[in-house]
Amino acid sequence: MPCNSPMHSSYVRPVVSLIIPVYNVERYLIECLESARRQSLDDIEVICINDGSTDGSGEILRRGSGEDERIRVIEKPNGGLSSARNRGMDAACGEFVMFLDSDDRLLPDACERVVRRFRETQADIVTFGAECFPQEGSERLVECLSPRDVVYRPFAEDLLFKEHSRPYVWRSAFKRDFLERHRLRFNEDLAFGEDQAFYFEAYPQADAVALMSDKLYAYRVERTGSLMDEVSLDAADRVEKHIAIAEKILSTWGENGWFERFGWQTLGWTLEFVILDLVSLREGDRLCLARRFGSAVEEALSRGGKTFDEMVDGIGLGPAARRMLRWVVAPDCVESPSRFALARFYLERRGLTSCLRRAASMIKRGR
DSSP: OOTTSGGGTTOOOOSEEEEEEESSOHHHHHHHHHHHHTOSOOOEEEEEEEESOOSTHHHHHHHHHHHOTTEEEEEEOOOOHHHHHHHHHHHOOSSEEEEOOTTSEEOTTHHHHHHHHHHHHOOSEEEEEEEEEESOOOHHHHHHTOOOSEEESSOOTHHHHTSSOOSOGGGEEEEHHHHHHTTOOOOTTOSSOHHHHHHHHHGGGOSOEEEEEEEEEEEEEOOTTOHHHHHHHOOTTHHHHHHHHHHHHHHHHHHHTHHHHHOSHHHHHHHHHHHHHHHTSOHHHHHHHHHHHHHHHHHHHHTTSSOHHHHHHHHOOOHHHHHHHHHHHOTTTSOOOOHHHHHHHHHHHHOHHHHHHHHHHHHHHTO
16 A cells, blocks of 8 residues: 555654565575564564565465564565565655565664664665675675765765675665655666666765665575576576666666766776676677667767767777777677777776786686
């Protein structure tokens, strides 16, 4: 039932709406729900979206809602993570919205500390730290989940590229009126990377974003059969999935004029995100997907009212990045980048230390 329903006229709205998408996680769900029920902040609602589960998850949810009136269960046909989250956002009534994946858990005072950070900073978004369990996370993952204490007011691209502020939306909380005012929802066409696309749309629209170093979320590393597990095992279509994410981000930034307003780091990031795996494909696939990616780049840049060459000249990318950009928009006319060109590109973008760390990580993973 939406919050603006007449039946909610006398309803005292909770401080936090905690949204839990659920699909076939009976093994972990009780632990997850208990972490929500045991929050030190009592004034919460727990919105569980049963996304067509075929195991015992639905029965666990029904028992949980019978034991705790704060738990609301919404049944829907299977539509994927983004669809389930969106359904929960539509139903949310709290002042703030948080997300919890159904195989993870919140620390006991997570909601209380997040609300305190909102009150202190008057931010639209609060992004916090997380810890890994039951296994240790990789060095890169642990670093990613460890933001510093800082407030961005107003938005700057450094929030996306120089802070540990993404890509997992479950480590962020949002003012619900901010989400509604900007009509922010997850893209249901993305089978992977929906959190990245969401952050690239949400952060630029926030008047203030507060990061906090407190580790308030426990992230499971990593159950067999999870979405991340499937993606890591099925690398064949990784390039196409990455291009789909890049297309969404480029479209959003182009439509809103954010390249001109905020800068061009986002364009450089999409090149990094796609280019290494793209040039590694066999020629037919490489050219086909390069044309697709190049069309998205051209369309995003053309919204500035200038020719593509004029836009490229004014972007401020380094020579190696410009070389990559020209290849993706004309892959049939420009020779595919060599390994040396790729190395120059990543050195230009990330610096020597970061490149050496990435190379060591890839060797360790056997890539």
